[in-house]
Amino acid sequence: MSSTSFEGADDVVLPFAVEPLDVRGRVVRLGASIDTILTRHAYPDAVARVLGEAAALTVLLGSSLKFEGRFQLQTKSDGPIEMIVVDYDAPDRIRGTARFDREKVEALGHGAVKTSDLLGSGLLAMTIDPGSDRSRYQGVVALEGQGFEEAAHQYFRQSEQIPTRVRLAVAEQFEGGRRAYRAGGLLIQFLPTSPDRMRQGDLAPGDIPEGHPSNDLMPPAEDDAWVEAKLLVETTEDHELIDPAVSSERLLYRLFHERGVRVFEAQAIHEECRCSTKRIMNMMRRFSPEDRRDMVGDNGRIGITCEFCSRVYDLDPADVEAELAQPEPR
Numbered sequence: 001m002s003s004t005s006f007e008g009a010d011d012v013v014l015p016f017a018v019e020p021l022d023v024r025g026r027v028v029r030l031g032a033s034i035d036t037i038l039t040r041h042a043y044p045d046a047v048a049r050v051l052g053e054a055a056a057l058t059v060l061l062g063s064s065l066k067f068e069g070r071f072q073l074q075t076k077s078d079g080p081i082e083m084i085v086v087d088y089d090a091p092d093r094i095r096g097t098a099r100f101d102r103e104k105v106e107a108l109g110h111g112a113v114k115t116s117d118l119l120g121s122g123l124l125a126m127t128i129d130p131g132s133d134r135s136r137y138q139g140v141v142a143l144e145g146q147g148f149e150e151a152a153h154q155y156f157r158q159s160e161q162i163p164t165r166v167r168l169a170v171a172e173q174f175e176g177g178r179r180a181y182r183a184g185g186l187l188i189q190f191l192p193t194s195p196d197r198m199r200q201g202d203l204a205p206g207d208i209p210e211g212h213p214s215n216d217l218m219p220p221a222e223d224d225a226w227v228e229a230k231l232l233v234e235t236t237e238d239h240e241l242i243d244p245a246v247s248s249e250r251l252l253y254r255l256f257h258e259r260g261v262r263v264f265e266a267q268a269i270h271e272e273c274r275c276s277t278k279r280i281m282n283m284m285r286r287f288s289p290e291d292r293r294d295m296v297g298d299n300g301r302i303g304i305t306c307e308f309c310s311r312v313y314d315l316d317p318a319d320v321e322a323e324l325a326q327p328e329p330r
């Protein structure tokens with residue numbers, strides 16, 4: 001097993017392969033990046049944990065895409081958490097936000113709450129936006145009482161016919177005299193190359209086709225290699241995914257050392273919003289002049305707070321109208 005300069009580091013996603021099992025995957029560990037996102041908004045703990053899981057899943061999925069675009073994970077559901085949005089801007093930026101009903105969240109109490117209880121029923125959408133003029137692709141899974149792990153399994157089973165297992169974990173730990181959130185995740189996919197074991201079709205990861213009908217294309221009997229890999233991943237404990245003392249490399253070694261695991265170049269991740277005055281102006285353009293007048297506050301200004309990073313844009317309505325009178329930039 002080769003080592004990298006990211007050994008033991010946080011905010012890193014590490015791709016790997018277990019070639020004897022025809023398995024490829026990624027491990028992510030989020031430290032400062034996820035703590036910044038979750039503590040900035042002072043989310044209730046239960047909300048923070050679910051958004052942390054969503055962020056770990058977003059990095060696992062988004063980091064596999066080989067373009068300079070964006071991967072977005074979004075939920076819309078009827079539970080205490082009404083909406084989650086996490087953006088992964090290739091190659092290394094994440095941001096996230098959650099909208100929730102505080103009373104409903106508090107009504108769940110302070111014990112351990114399942115992710116599915118916070119999400120309720122609705123939709124999980126994953127959008128790939130390759131940027132420039134290329135078209136967007138969106139895959140959707142119904143949320144109906146399952147968490148993010150199971151929803152991801154369903155997505156890959158239904159849309160891509162790639163056997164997939166995901167583990168996600170979030171925790172608060174004491175670091176440097178204060179509590180800090182950490183998140184971790186592990187994803188594996190079964191991608192056999194030899195034709196006789198190619199029971200899943202010929203789809204490659206990152207090559208996202210149009211959604212297929214959800215007919216059951218899974219093989220009648222699962223391949224032994226996949227069963228072995230799946231069991232190893234399913235038995236991974238939460239603490240193994242988030243413990244700062246267990247590096248991604250060590251976790252992979254623990255799981256797969258008997259088979260031999262190869263790691264590839266790690267990718268550092270950081271929290272960074274992409275909001276800007278220019279983007280705010282583009283948003284303002286979509287409102288009617290009357291709607292824009294309604295946005296003016298008692299102080300005579302238009303105040304807009306970014307839902308992701310909480311940055312406040314304080315705009316002069318006259319400046320806004322003057323700017324929007326210019327032709328729309330291409």
Ligand SMILES: [Zn+2]
Nearest residue numbers: 273275306309
């Ligand atoms: Zn922002």
